[in-house]
Amino acid sequence: MKQMNLKFTWVGIVLCLLSFFQLQSCKGKNKDADINAAIQAKTQTDATFAGVNATVADGVVTLTGQCNDDNCKTNAENTVKDIDGVKSVVNNITVVPVAIAPDNTLNSGVERVTARYPGVTADVNDGTITLRGQIKRDSLQQLMMDLNALNPKKVENQLVIK
């Protein structure tokens, strides 16, 4: 009889422990699920986050996927950081680079454009078009329009405007 009692006690203890651990892990999962739901709610309304995915493990959010620009990446991180229960954010989002024309394409385009603007010279270096020389103010806008359409990284305007 005494032995039986002891056995039951052991079983009882083991059951208690098991249920305790289960509750604990359940609690962690719930928290992560809550965070996940909060992320979904916050990001689904914003189209800029369409390419971003989030996974949550023990309060650590890992962001993956693609963003169109730097803002989107930092915004996504800040949005998630503020959610209750988030311990930290791992931001693995990649920013899809803007398509910049290669230098040889830019060069031929720039040559074609500047041929129409006597007095204007232009260099192309790593996607950046640098303008030198002089131009009439009336022609500046059209020149800039033409150059901006070539998909440069940027246009440095060092022209003297007459």
Place this chain on the structure above:
Amino acid sequence: MALRAKYQQLIDAANQSGVTNLEVREQNNVLYIDGQAPSEEVKKNLWDLYNKIDPDYRAGDLVLNVNVFGTSNTTAEQEYTVVSGDNLSKIGKMYGVSWNEIYEINKDKIKDPDLIQPGWKLKIPTK
């Protein structure tokens, strides 16, 4: 992020004036605005706004590539207005294309490749 704020007026104007496929991206301290404008007028207005925010386009922090829907940007053909003294090979040299290519796509206007008139708007093919 600062660049978006700087050019917010321009972005808003693009949104409100019916620019389609509008994309605004800030990367490496340059703001890229791409899209298709419904008319030359809209495009011009956006450029005037750009000039207002950044006089004479000096800052080099914006690439505004908004083209009028249906017309070309540089990847398609361009237009050249003939001035007196021009001939097809001279125009061709300016654009790096042969006189023959210009002749071919402007046959509706050019009957004789040796005879072009000032004021004609010629299509210039891409290389």
